[in-house]
Amino acid sequence: MNTCKYCGDNEAIENSHIIPSFICRWVKETSPTNVLRSSINPNVRQQDGEKEPLLCKQCEGEFSTYERAFKKVFSQMANYRKDFPNEIKFTKETLSCITSIAWRVLAGQYYFPKDHLYTRDEVDRFPEFLDKMKEQISSGVQNYTVHFIPCTKEVIKKVGLPQIDFSYYERSFGAEPRIWDDWARFIIYIKIPFGIFVVELVKNNHDIWTGTKLSYENPFLIVNVEKVPPVIGYQVSHFFGEFLKSLSKLTEKQKELMRKDINNFKGDCGSFKTNRKKWD
Numbered sequence: 001m002n003t004c005k006y007c008g009d010n011e012a013i014e015n016s017h018i019i020p021s022f023i024c025r026w027v028k029e030t031s032p033t034n035v036l037r038s039s040i041n042p043n044v045r046q047q048d049g050e051k052e053p054l055l056c057k058q059c060e061g062e063f064s065t066y067e068r069a070f071k072k073v074f075s076q077m078a079n080y081r082k083d084f085p086n087e088i089k090f091t092k093e094t095l096s097c098i099t100s101i102a103w104r105v106l107a108g109q110y111y112f113p114k115d116h117l118y119t120r121d122e123v124d125r126f127p128e129f130l131d132k133m134k135e136q137i138s139s140g141v142q143n144y145t146v147h148f149i150p151c152t153k154e155v156i157k158k159v160g161l162p163q164i165d166f167s168y169y170e171r172s173f174g175a176e177p178r179i180w181d182d183w184a185r186f187i188i189y190i191k192i193p194f195g196i197f198v199v200e201l202v203k204n205n206h207d208i209w210t211g212t213k214l215s216y217e218n219p220f221l222i223v224n225v226e227k228v229p230p231v232i233g234y235q236v237s238h239f240f241g242e243f244l245k246s247l248s249k250l251t252e253k254q255k256e257l258m259r260k261d262i263n264n265f266k267g268d269c270g271s272f273k274t275n276r277k278k279w280d
């Protein structure tokens with residue numbers, strides 16, 4: 001049996017989503033094909049995002065309370081009918097949701113490693129970070145800074161992130177822990193449609209962030225976002241590069257299926273709107 005990795009008491013009976021399921025659903029519903037494809041295995045049409053047996057029913061219930069709060073923020077950000085809001089109110093619960101995603105990503109790597117990206121010494125320290133994140137999720141103490149980069153055209157240009165396809169910024173989702181040698185920096189990078197969240201587990205004092213720090217005490221003002229460290233640009237380029245690589249792995253049969261779905265789709269959808277955007 002798998003014990004719940006969060007409470008350590010009950011049986012983990014759920015295949016918990018790493019990225020909340022409402023985000024996967026939004027991507028499907030605003031696309032002409034109604035399926036998801038991952039960069040790792042692009043030829044498989046998926047109905048759902050990545051899952052691991054991490055949580056018991058009770059903890060899953062606790063996390064879903066945070067997800068409901070975060071969903072309100074998400075629907076303001078990822079909305080093809082309205083402009084991106086000038087200010088967003090993040091509550092304690094919405095912040096807990098973001099930290100809980102970071103916890104799930106790191107716990108997934110720790111308990112169910114798929115690729116050995118980390119050294120033994122690094123992995124041995126993961127529980128320490130997981131515990132402190134857990135404290136942050138349940139009590140709202142700010143052990144780690146959470147940064148937010150709204151992925152609007154204006155912000156991307158202002159902070160100098162790569163001007164790649166808008167589909168990366170507006171439609172992709174995924175998350176990963178990223179660690180630099182000798183603990184120079186350790187972040188959990190969380191990409192969702194229209195936004196990037198960065199949980200700074202080990203801060204690097206040379207990194208300059210301006211206007212990106214999330215707090216539940218004050219509303220987040222988009223106009224204040226001015227600077228993000230260059231490493232974030234590298235992350236964006238890295239993930240976009242993986243996406244391009246995955247496109248080259250698509251078989252002719254899958255490409256044909258995609259073309260068919262797109263041609264059969266009548267009317268407009270979010271995905272088409274994103275594809276029409278230009279950096280100018």
Ligand SMILES: [Zn+2]
Nearest residue numbers: 004007056059
């Ligand atoms: Zn539990």
